[in-house]
Amino acid sequence: MNWPVVPSRLLQRSNLPRSRGHSSHTYSAPTYSAPTSSVPTSSALVGTRSFLSLPMMSVALLLLTGCSAILLRPHAISVSEFSREKDVIHFMVSIEDSTQEQDFYRWSQDHIQENNFQFENPDHEGVPLYELHYHFRKRGGRFRSQRIAYLMWRRSEASPYRFEHKLTYIGSGMPLRSGRSW
Amino acid sequence: MVSRIANTLGAGSGSRTLQSLLIAVLLLGQCGCGLLYKHRVETAVGTLWTNGNLQLARQYQEDLRWMKEGLQQVLPNNSEGIGSTSILLVQNDDDRIIHEDQIRTAGWYNHTFSLIRFTPTPPAEKLLLQNQPDPEEHRTLLHELAHHFTSDDQRIRSTWWLAEAIACSLEISYLDPQGKFQVPPLHPMQYQIARSALSNLGRANFTKLARQVISENWLGFYRDDGDLAKRYAISWAIFWTLQGQQQGTLEQRLDAVLKLEDEQIIEQIPAVIQAITPAIQTQLQQHLEQDHHRRWAIDQALRGYRIHGPRILEAIDLELASADPEGHAWAWSSATRLLLRPRSRLDRVTRNDWLQRIEQQLVSGSLEVKLAICTDFPEYRWASTLLPRLIDLLESSDGNLRSAAAAALSRASQHPTIINPHFWKFAPESERAVEVSDWRSWQQNQ
Numbered sequence: 001m002n003w004p005v006v007p008s009r010l011l012q013r014s015n016l017p018r019s020r021g022h023s024s025h026t027y028s029a030p031t032y033s034a035p036t037s038s039v040p041t042s043s044a045l046v047g048t049r050s051f052l053s054l055p056m057m058s059v060a061l062l063l064l065t066g067c068s069a070i071l072l073r074p075h076a077i078s079v080s081e082f083s084r085e086k087d088v089i090h091f092m093v094s095i096e097d098s099t100q101e102q103d104f105y106r107w108s109q110d111h112i113q114e115n116n117f118q119f120e121n122p123d124h125e126g127v128p129l130y131e132l133h134y135h136f137r138k139r140g141g142r143f144r145s146q147r148i149a150y151l152m153w154r155r156s157e158a159s160p161y162r163f164e165h166k167l168t169y170i171g172s173g174m175p176l177r178s179g180r181s182w
Numbered sequence: 183m184v185s186r187i188a189n190t191l192g193a194g195s196g197s198r199t200l201q202s203l204l205i206a207v208l209l210l211g212q213c214g215c216g217l218l219y220k221h222r223v224e225t226a227v228g229t230l231w232t233n234g235n236l237q238l239a240r241q242y243q244e245d246l247r248w249m250k251e252g253l254q255q256v257l258p259n260n261s262e263g264i265g266s267t268s269i270l271l272v273q274n275d276d277d278r279i280i281h282e283d284q285i286r287t288a289g290w291y292n293h294t295f296s297l298i299r300f301t302p303t304p305p306a307e308k309l310l311l312q313n314q315p316d317p318e319e320h321r322t323l324l325h326e327l328a329h330h331f332t333s334d335d336q337r338i339r340s341t342w343w344l345a346e347a348i349a350c351s352l353e354i355s356y357l358d359p360q361g362k363f364q365v366p367p368l369h370p371m372q373y374q375i376a377r378s379a380l381s382n383l384g385r386a387n388f389t390k391l392a393r394q395v396i397s398e399n400w401l402g403f404y405r406d407d408g409d410l411a412k413r414y415a416i417s418w419a420i421f422w423t424l425q426g427q428q429q430g431t432l433e434q435r436l437d438a439v440l441k442l443e444d445e446q447i448i449e450q451i452p453a454v455i456q457a458i459t460p461a462i463q464t465q466l467q468q469h470l471e472q473d474h475h476r477r478w479a480i481d482q483a484l485r486g487y488r489i490h491g492p493r494i495l496e497a498i499d500l501e502l503a504s505a506d507p508e509g510h511a512w513a514w515s516s517a518t519r520l521l522l523r524p525r526s527r528l529d530r531v532t533r534n535d536w537l538q539r540i541e542q543q544l545v546s547g548s549l550e551v552k553l554a555i556c557t558d559f560p561e562y563r564w565a566s567t568l569l570p571r572l573i574d575l576l577e578s579s580d581g582n583l584r585s586a587a588a589a590a591l592s593r594a595s596q597h598p599t600i601i602n603p604h605f606w607k608f609a610p611e612s613e614r615a616v617e618v619s620d621w622r623s624w625q626q627n628q
Contacts, residue, residue: 086598087605101279130602155602168279 076107077139083123087130094137094145101170104149108134109165112153118161130155132163147172219270226250227327228266228296234273238302242271242323249324252355252363253331256432261331267291269323270299288322291329293339298326325353337440342403343395346414347421348436358474359508365432367469368422370462370482375415377458385455392416392451396444420447423454463490470497477501477512484519491526495536507550514543515554522562522594537567544571553583559590566628569595573621576614581607584614597624 077094091111112118112132121129136149149170156164219231223239225246232239246269254261289300300322328349332338338345350372355365380388395403395416403413421439424447428435463486469479476497483494498520501513520526521536528536543551552575559565559572572594575587585606592601600606600617 084596084598085592085601087600087602127600128602130600130605157604160604165278170279170281 079111085130086124086127087121088133089117089123089129089131090133090135092135092137094139095148096139098138098148101149101168104134104136104151104170105165105168108132108151108153112163118163128155128160225269227330228268230269230271232271232273234271238273239271242269242302245320245323246327248357248361248363249320249327249355252357253327253352255363256352256355256365257331257436259433260335260436264331264334265296267296267298267327267330270297272299272301274301289326291326291333293329293333296330298323298330300326320356321353324355325349328352335440342398342400343413343417344421344439346403347417350414350418351421351425356478358477359506362474364474364478366478367475368465369418370466370485372415372418373422373458373465374462375411376419377462379412379416380455380458388416388455389451392420392454393448396420396447419458420450420454423457424450426457427453462486463488467493470494477509480516484516488525489520489527491520491528492532494520495528495532507548510548511550511554514540514547514551515558518555519558519560522560522565541568541571544568544575549580549583552578553580553586556583556586556590559593561593563594565594570625573618573625576606576618576621591621597621 075096077096079094080092081089082092083089091108093107111134115122117129117132119128121127132153134149134151134153135147136151137145138148139145149168151168152166153163154166156162219233221232221234221236221239223230223232223236223243225243227246227250230239230242230246289298291298302322326349328351329345332345332348338348350369352365354369355363358364379391383391391409391412395413398413404410424439424442425432425435427450428438430438463483466479466483466486467490469475470483470493472479480494480497480501483489495517498513498517501509501516504510517536518540521528521533521540540555544555547555556572556575559568569591572587572591576584576591578584578587585603588599588601588606589603591597592599599621605617606614
């Protein structure tokens with residue numbers, strides 16, 4: 001029995017251009033969309049298989065979308081930053097939907113790499129960043145938002161050119177400290 | 183028997199399975215946990231096994247020595263002839279993720295296999311709690327060890343509430359500055375949980391729950407119904423009240439409690455209610471005057487929401503009168519935590535007087551005292567009189583002190599600074615001078 005082959009590239013992250021806008025303190029974060037544009041159409045596949053393949057293809061498509069969904073990062077509506085230290089930045093990330101706990105990690109990791117925080121401090125040139133704090137909030141109704149996760153990254157002592165994930169707190173009870181040192 | 187079974191074909195395969203199983207069990211028994219765990223560390227109480235951090239295991243190796251000696255000292259009869267135990271030190275991969283409201287099993291003890299399994303406080307949680315004075319790292323291990331030291335007594339082993347109450351009473355033990363094992367007079371956390379249960383349930387329902395706790399079997403006591411913490415606290419409160427009514431050493435009082443029948447214990451529930459009615463601060467104040475528990479009582483009292491500052495300052499002054507340099511550093515850091523906080527009931531004169539004394543220490547105190555004050559300097563906005571002294575310390579010749587002063591300034595002021603300890607410890611003086619100059623300019627503009 002031949003199962004439709006899921007092209008491996010479909011399981012990788014999409015390379016679609018990412019929207020990004022900048023202001024001094026608020027910008028939209030890089031987002032990753034599901035690679036739906038690359039999914040082969042059902043008619044193309046059915047044409048080469050008997051009608052019996054249809055249920056299998058449905059299963060394959062389900063698997064495909066399932067796999068794609070796993071690779072989704074939280075969709076950030078907005079990211080704002082504040083800091084009361086020269087080498088610490090707090091990011092408030094508003095997201096639309098709940099997501100898996102590993103996704104917060106991946107999102108913040110990507111954010112660090114894409115903004116080159118290992119080497120650059122956007123607010124204080126020449127001062128290497130020491131800590132990055134991410135506060136994820138889920139947008140609720142009537143402009144209310146709920147804190148859902150907090151992550152802390154700190155410059156590694158062993159290899160100073162990378163940030164080390166120190167903790168992830170899942171929940172809303174984490175006190176939002178005033179940006180001071182931990 | 184084995185050869186007869188082997189005569190038939192079917193039984194032959196069964197026998198082979200049985201033999202393999204026996205060999206596997208024998209091998210496991212022979213090799214112990216060596217098949218499952220990478221590291222084996224011999225300790226004073228038995229072998230410690232772990233797949234995690236060997237350095238942490240060695241740290242516990244040291245701790246287990248004083249824990250064993252301490253438990254032997256307070257429970258000489260119970261610990262007589264006590265065998266060794268195996269300790270499984272578990273460190274999870276997701277130690278850096280903390281889930282709100284998730285209750286994890288920190289440890290357990292199995293008497294049949296003489297086995298302790300415990301999970302130390304994850305690094306992430308320590309980071310979260312680092313500004314608290316006592317992250318209670320030893321608590322779980324000491325709790326399970328207390329079970330091991332009391333489990334030979336059938337009366338304790340078969341009474342779940344009592345086994346947990348005794349372990350809870352001993353888990354908060356600590357080594358005092360003289361290296362003496364001390365069992366604190368009460369368990370503040372359990373006291374507060376029990377008191378809160380009394381307040382929420384009322385006397386009648388609290389009495390009902392306490393009666394249930396006393397008569398619960400294993401499944402009933404340990405069931406995960408959201409009230410487990412309450413059952414532990416009520417057990418502790420009952421034992422604490424009953425042993426408080428007895429005379430003699432801890433072990434003698436324990437023996438006296440063990441002789442009580444269930445009905446006699448139930449009769450004492452009103453006394454338990456009466457014992458846990460006063461506020462925790464009132465309970466702690468009784469111990470501020472006792473030399474051997476004073477530091478413990480001050481530490482616990484300072485954690486309260488509303489505290490009686492003048493009484494605690496008197497106790498701190500008594501500690502300052504001692505000649506112990508480590509004690510001085512501890513006392514000054516406690517005084518800093520007390521003065522730089524709200525709801526301490528201190529009048530302006532006393533507050534200003536003590537602030538001057540702290541300022542004086544930041545100028546001319548020992549390195550240990552300065553470090554202790556900076557390290558425990560709280561996030562408090564009304565400490566402006568001390569900020570100039572902290573700025574001076576940024577130019578200290580000691581890197582650790584510079585780093586601690588920067589962290590203290592970061593917590594106490596709105597002015598942005600560099601908090602990376604590496605910068606304050608190792609950056610060239612010229613670079614640090616730029617930052618210090620920034621602080622001085624800010625100070626002049628205030």
